Amino acid sequence: MTIRLTNTEKKIAKKLTEIKKKSSSHSPSPAMLLSVKGITVKYDFCYLSNPYATELFLKYFNKDTVNSSRFRKLVEYYPSQNRVLAEKLEQTAGVPAKNIFVGNGATEIIQAVLQNFVRKKILVPVPTFSPYLEFVPKGVRAVRHQLFKENQFRLNLNELIAQVRKEKLDAAVIINPNNPDGGQIAFSGFKKLIGSLRNLETVIVDESFIHFSGRKMESVSKLVEKYPNLIVVKSLSKDFGIAGLRLGYAVMSESRVSKLLERGFLWNVSGFGEYFLGLLNRGDFMCEYEKVRLLAVKERDDFFTALSKIPEIKVYPSKANMFLVELRDGSRAQDLMVKLLVEYGIYVRLCADKVGLKGEFVRVASRKKKENNYFIRALVSIFRGV
Amino acid sequence: MTIRLTNTEKKIAKKLTEIKKKSSSHSPSPAMLLSVKGITVKYDFCYLSNPYATELFLKYFNKDTVNSSRFRKLVEYYPSQNRVLAEKLEQTAGVPAKNIFVGNGATEIIQAVLQNFVRKKILVPVPTFSPYLEFVPKGVRAVRHQLFKENQFRLNLNELIAQVRKEKLDAAVIINPNNPDGGQIAFSGFKKLIGSLRNLETVIVDESFIHFSGRKMESVSKLVEKYPNLIVVKSLSKDFGIAGLRLGYAVMSESRVSKLLERGFLWNVSGFGEYFLGLLNRGDFMCEYEKVRLLAVKERDDFFTALSKIPEIKVYPSKANMFLVELRDGSRAQDLMVKLLVEYGIYVRLCADKVGLKGEFVRVASRKKKENNYFIRALVSIFRGV
Numbered sequence: 001m002t003i004r005l006t007n008t009e010k011k012i013a014k015k016l017t018e019i020k021k022k023s024s025s026h027s028p029s030p031a032m033l034l035s036v037k038g039i040t041v042k043y044d045f046c047y048l049s050n051p052y053a054t055e056l057f058l059k060y061f062n063k064d065t066v067n068s069s070r071f072r073k074l075v076e077y078y079p080s081q082n083r084v085l086a087e088k089l090e091q092t093a094g095v096p097a098k099n100i101f102v103g104n105g106a107t108e109i110i111q112a113v114l115q116n117f118v119r120k121k122i123l124v125p126v127p128t129f130s131p132y133l134e135f136v137p138k139g140v141r142a143v144r145h146q147l148f149k150e151n152q153f154r155l156n157l158n159e160l161i162a163q164v165r166k167e168k169l170d171a172a173v174i175i176n177p178n179n180p181d182g183g184q185i186a187f188s189g190f191k192k193l194i195g196s197l198r199n200l201e202t203v204i205v206d207e208s209f210i211h212f213s214g215r216k217m218e219s220v221s222k223l224v225e226k227y228p229n230l231i232v233v234k235s236l237s238k239d240f241g242i243a244g245l246r247l248g249y250a251v252m253s254e255s256r257v258s259k260l261l262e263r264g265f266l267w268n269v270s271g272f273g274e275y276f277l278g279l280l281n282r283g284d285f286m287c288e289y290e291k292v293r294l295l296a297v298k299e300r301d302d303f304f305t306a307l308s309k310i311p312e313i314k315v316y317p318s319k320a321n322m323f324l325v326e327l328r329d330g331s332r333a334q335d336l337m338v339k340l341l342v343e344y345g346i347y348v349r350l351c352a353d354k355v356g357l358k359g360e361f362v363r364v365a366s367r368k369k370k371e372n373n374y375f376i377r378a379l380v381s382i383f384r385g386v
Numbered sequence: 387m388t389i390r391l392t393n394t395e396k397k398i399a400k401k402l403t404e405i406k407k408k409s410s411s412h413s414p415s416p417a418m419l420l421s422v423k424g425i426t427v428k429y430d431f432c433y434l435s436n437p438y439a440t441e442l443f444l445k446y447f448n449k450d451t452v453n454s455s456r457f458r459k460l461v462e463y464y465p466s467q468n469r470v471l472a473e474k475l476e477q478t479a480g481v482p483a484k485n486i487f488v489g490n491g492a493t494e495i496i497q498a499v500l501q502n503f504v505r506k507k508i509l510v511p512v513p514t515f516s517p518y519l520e521f522v523p524k525g526v527r528a529v530r531h532q533l534f535k536e537n538q539f540r541l542n543l544n545e546l547i548a549q550v551r552k553e554k555l556d557a558a559v560i561i562n563p564n565n566p567d568g569g570q571i572a573f574s575g576f577k578k579l580i581g582s583l584r585n586l587e588t589v590i591v592d593e594s595f596i597h598f599s600g601r602k603m604e605s606v607s608k609l610v611e612k613y614p615n616l617i618v619v620k621s622l623s624k625d626f627g628i629a630g631l632r633l634g635y636a637v638m639s640e641s642r643v644s645k646l647l648e649r650g651f652l653w654n655v656s657g658f659g660e661y662f663l664g665l666l667n668r669g670d671f672m673c674e675y676e677k678v679r680l681l682a683v684k685e686r687d688d689f690f691t692a693l694s695k696i697p698e699i700k701v702y703p704s705k706a707n708m709f710l711v712e713l714r715d716g717s718r719a720q721d722l723m724v725k726l727l728v729e730y731g732i733y734v735r736l737c738a739d740k741v742g743l744k745g746e747f748v749r750v751a752s753r754k755k756k757e758n759n760y761f762i763r764a765l766v767s768i769f770r771g772v
Contacts, residue, residue, distance in 0.1 A: 022469060026652070029466045030459075031660075047464050054462040058454075061461075068444075073416075075447075075658075076440040078433050078629045080415045083408060104490050104632070104654055111650035135649050243464045244657030246490070263521050264497035266412070268490055270656050271630025272461075274417075 001385050003331040003339055012038050013338045025130040025353045042345030045365045045375060047243060048322050052292035052368065054241030060285055074271035082265050088277035089249050095221055098254045104268040106208055106235035106248035111135045112260055113231055113250065117202045122171035123164055125155060126356025129179045133355060143167055146356055152316050153181040157193045164197065172197055173204040177213055180354060180363045182318020187218040194223055194230060204231045209320035211239035211293050212300060221251040228253040238321060247273045296321060300366040306376045312383045327360040337362055344378040387771050389717040389725055398424050399724045411516040411739050428731030431751045431761060433629060434708050438678035438754065440627030446671055460657035468651050474663035475635050481607055484640045490654040492594055492621035492634035497521045498646055499617055499636065503588045508557035509550055511541060512742025515565045519741060529553055532742055538702050539567040543579045550583065558583055559590040563599055566740060566749045568704020573604040580609055580616060590617045595706035597625035597679050598686060607637040614639040624707060633659045682707060686752040692762045698769045713746040722768065723748055730764040
């Protein structure tokens with residue numbers, strides 16, 4: 001039986017729609033939803049994060065700032081400048097600091113890269129993370145490359161190359177694993193693809209979800225040396241569970257880093273962000289991090305197995321920490337979203353505004369085992385109408 | 387007797403010069419100085435902040451996040467988007483949210499404003515905060531308007547207007563109170579000046595130090611309604627002692643806010659920054675803040691009196707929380723800077739790289755009474771050669 005909202009839920013749905021309007025093509029933050037009477041976000045399955053990693057960060061942070069003068073310095077002092085922070089990312093990025101641009105979250109980097117290194121027409125596979133469509137500067141055209149649900153949203157490399165040539169595009173972006181579906185291109189093919197695109201002015205590869213891809217992580221960052229048109233974007237929010245700190249980086253040619261830093265991006269990372277970058281260079285933290293990373297990968301895989309057993313939905317395979325879930329019992333995605341929120345305190349991403357994605361879809365983050373299990377139970381109950 | 391460095395101090399001076407090179411036209415962060423053996427920054431008189439306000443922030447923050455789940459949310463969740471944050475600044479800015487652009491520190495705002503709203507030639511009084519010269523986009527010229535020490539670095543409004551007309555400038559920036567000297571233009575004359583510049587495409591007024599100006603604070607923000615070419619920039623780092631959070635805002639025409647948000651600046655403030663914006667709307671915090679603000683004003687004035695009594699220096703009157711100090715006993719500013727750092731752990735701003743400022747100058751922040759007194763004692767001892 002399809003999902004039906006009560007009158008109260010319908011009223012809440014209306015309010016949510018109003019709040020959503022304020023958030024452009026993104027979801028309202030959990031804090032924004034506090035203003036709606038009758039709902040409390042207990043579990044955020046909308047924004048994407050590794051909650052185990054958040055806990056690991058907090059463990060270190062609390063220990064390190066027990067001495068409150070250290071905490072005070074994070075608040076009071078200007079953080080270091082971009083080039084100094086880049087040195088702290090060498091180990092993680094696997095490239096020299098001169099090739100690293102540090103950003104106030106990946107969104108700042110996307111904005112900077114699109115505005116400075118894309119000039120005419122950029123290929124953007126859709127559905128995708130919307131800033132790649134929206135932050136394109138005036139005069140530049142974002143040319144969509146449609147991914148089809150019939151192909152499980154998998155990128156066909158040959159078709160992509162064909163479109164680039166046919167439409168004479170000078171730039172392309174590829175998110176790998178992709179958002180919102182989590183589809184990943186195999187590494188060997190991906191490397192070849194980048195080689196095939198070597199004549200474009202700019203090729204952006206977004207690896208923000210790479211830590212969830214599996215036991216082995218394969219980044220194309222090192223190819224920047226061979227292909228100076230390549231820019232690899234990496235959010236640190238999701239994999240490390242620190243979205244509130246605003247932190248990310250990009251690997252690109254030395255001259256491009258210099259071009260960006262010449263006219264800005266001076267103190268764009270907070271004291272807390274700088275503290276986090278210090279952790280990335282500590283053996284103890286990274287050793288523990290590897291465990292929570294693999295735990296998140298395992299939970300994601302278990303979550304997929306559980307979701308796949310629910311007949312009312314279709315779940316697409318994912319190498320990121322989220323699943324694109326399609327309703328196939330005739331229910332509306334918005335009704336499911338409201339029901340989960342009102343009855344279970346679960347917040348999921350409605351995909352109605354995703355360019356290139358037609359149908360009834362929600363995007364569901366994978367969280368901790370207990371939370372994922374709670375989600376499964378909630379979903380089953382809703383479909384049973386109980 | 388002029389200041390003379392020991393051999394050890396000379397070696398340290400050399401290392402500091404190397405580190406300084408990495409920091410472009412800004413001072414190395416106190417954290418960067420940690421790498422130099424033989425020095426510890428105990429008192430940061432280089433970067434500008436109200437330390438009383440930092441303590442007030444920490445008092446509230448610690449109380450509010452004793453419940454650790456709140457702290458966790460600040461780290462884990464995406465903060466609200468720009469337009470939502472702008473609503474939290476209405477009371478402080480005294481204008482509607484639609485006229486407020488929230489920035490990741492004033493430097494991000496300066497970068498955004500120069501790149502989007504300045505097209506040909508912008509007048510920049512010097513000496514000044516260097517990003518106004520450096521972040522000017524390619525193709526735009528920053529035309530210097532010299533301030534003279536003989537006039538105590540005071541801006542002559544008629545001369546400024548004359549230069550704007552003569553050189554057909556289409557934009558101008560005025561920092562009031564100015565950095566690095568703290569000079570302030572009287573409010574009535576300032577309003578007239580803005581009226582006289584109404585035909586320029588853009589007039590930027592930077593009021594980052596306005597909270598230190600005195601008991602009464604007079605902002606030109608409300609004039610944005612009358613003069614849509616006006617942009618008022620405000621750092622929150624200095625007045626509120628929270629440089630590590632990276633937070634600032636600008637007041638500008640509604641259409642300019644929209645233009646900026648259309649293609650970026652989505653999640654540019656951290657969870658900690660968003661928490662701070664909440665405090666600005668709390669009566670208890672703002673009542674206590676007013677006290678620490680006035681305390682900082684008083685300490686600044688007392689510091690001026692004490693500095694003025696030291697015959698080896700000339701100190702320029704200031705309505706900000708810093709003083710431009712000129713050595714007039716033949717000593718070199720760099721030697722004083724090194725001596726203060728090595729012998730007293732005091733870090734001051736060397737002004738050798740300040741465009742439009744020739745001579746032996748250091749910039750000294752005003753801090754807490756005890757620290758300011760310590761600074762005075764240190765300075766007197768150095769000049770006595772003991």
